[in-house]
Amino acid sequence: MTTRIVELRQGILKKNDELARGLRGRFTTAGVLVLNLVSSPGTGKTAFLERTLRELRARGSRAAALVGDLETDNDARRLAASGAPVRQINTHGICHLDAEMIDRHLAGWEGVELGALDYLFIENVGNLVCPSSYDLGEKIRVALLSVTEGEDKPLKYPTLFNSADAAVITKMDIAEAVDFNRATALGNIREIRPGIRIFETSAKTGAGMEEWLKYLAEARAEKLA
Amino acid sequence: MHELSIVSSVVDAVTESLAAYPGARVEEVRLRVGALQSVVVESLEFCWGIATEGTPLAGSRLVVKTVPVVMHCAACAADVELEGVQSFRCPQCGQPSNELRQGRELEIESIEIEDGVTN
Numbered sequence: 073m074t075t076r077i078v079e080l081r082q083g084i085l086k087k088n089d090e091l092a093r094g095l096r097g098r099f100t101t102a103g104v105l106v107l108n109l110v111s112s113p114g115t116g117k118t119a120f121l122e123r124t125l126r127e128l129r130a131r132g133s134r135a136a137a138l139v140g141d142l143e144t145d146n147d148a149r150r151l152a153a154s155g156a157p158v159r160q161i162n163t164h165g166i167c168h169l170d171a172e173m174i175d176r177h178l179a180g181w182e183g184v185e186l187g188a189l190d191y192l193f194i195e196n197v198g199n200l201v202c203p204s205s206y207d208l209g210e211k212i213r214v215a216l217l218s219v220t221e222g223e224d225k226p227l228k229y230p231t232l233f234n235s236a237d238a239a240v241i242t243k244m245d246i247a248e249a250v251d252f253n254r255a256t257a258l259g260n261i262r263e264i265r266p267g268i269r270i271f272e273t274s275a276k277t278g279a280g281m282e283e284w285l286k287y288l289a290e291a292r293a294e295k296l297a
Numbered sequence: 298m299h300e301l302s303i304v305s306s307v308v309d310a311v312t313e314s315l316a317a318y319p320g321a322r323v324e325e326v327r328l329r330v331g332a333l334q335s336v337v338v339e340s341l342e343f344c345w346g347i348a349t350e351g352t353p354l355a356g357s358r359l360v361v362k363t364v365p366v367v368m369h370c371a372a373c374a375a376d377v378e379l380e381g382v383q384s385f386r387c388p389q390c391g392q393p394s395n396e397l398r399q400g401r402e403l404e405i406e407s408i409e410i411e412d413g414v415t416n
Contacts, residue, residue, distance in 0.1 A: 075324060076410060079406070080311070080314055080407055081407070084303055084307055087309075202335075205303075205336075229335070234382070263383070265395065266395050
């Protein structure tokens with residue numbers, strides 16, 4: 073009996089990556105801009121998305137959302153109030169969404185045709201670690217951070233912030249009350265991801281939403297061109 | 298946290314590739330993991346025994362090689378290695394850069410197998 077080395081040189085998440093590549097192709101063909109929203113639990117992803125969906129619909133854009141959650145469908149119900157089509161993905165304990173879950177939930181999503189959408193938002197499970205390894209076929213990965221979380225969060229979770237295309241700071245309306253150090257937070261985000269676009273927002277007051285919506289429209293035109 | 302999912306994917310991928318080597322026994326599996334992947338090597342090792350149980354990989358060793366982050370610095374016109382993942386600036390000139398050359402790997406490099414008796 074002999075021992076030998078067999079070179080494999082293959083990605084561990086090859087299956088996920090291949091599926092994600094297929095999804096990205098489908099999204100581009102359908103002309104829908106897909107965004108993957110990632111943050112800690114409690115950052116306010118749902119509130120931010122609620123406001124985004126509402127504002128987009130008011131402007132005549134067609135937007136839908138897939139929402140990842142461990143067990144409940146509370147977020148999906150909140151988002152559906154915006155009038156946009158929303159589908160819940162329950163991961164049952166799995167700490168991240170993967171491309172297979174996206175593929176499965178797009179299939180048989182009643183009343184939703186990718187080709188009839190301008191934007192599809194994927195709200196990931198609240199977690200700043202695991203989602204960073206899983207490509208969902210999105211064009212834009214958005215890292216969200218609230219003013220209550222501590223300005224050094226990007227330094228604590230560099231993997232996620234470094235892989236993000238845009239960053240959103242939420243709950244700016246209470247920044248002063250929680251002594252949020254804006255300069256430090258922005259500096260830390262840029263230290264991990266030089267040149268990244270950063271949006272300072274409040275889903276409550278609507279601050280920063282105009283700029284964010286403008287970015288979405290431009291990104292859609294540019295990425296799908 | 299997702300180390301068990303990663304290890305399970307490794308077991309599946311290696312099992313698939315073993316189809317080409319009937320009767321072979323896996324001695325060792327070598328992974329390359331980028332410093333920028335939030336993967337805890339100890340957790341991978343901890344999961345290995347459980348995830349390989351009852352598979353052709355049972356009893357094999359897991360070897361994980363960490364790959365440092367290397368970025369391209371336009372100012373220095375060179376690829377430079379970073380010491381950590383807390384700052385994406387060139388250690389030589391201080392210029393920030395987004396052009397990563399390595400550090401995000403999550404791959405199976407190779408496997409060491411013992412050929413089956415029939416071979």
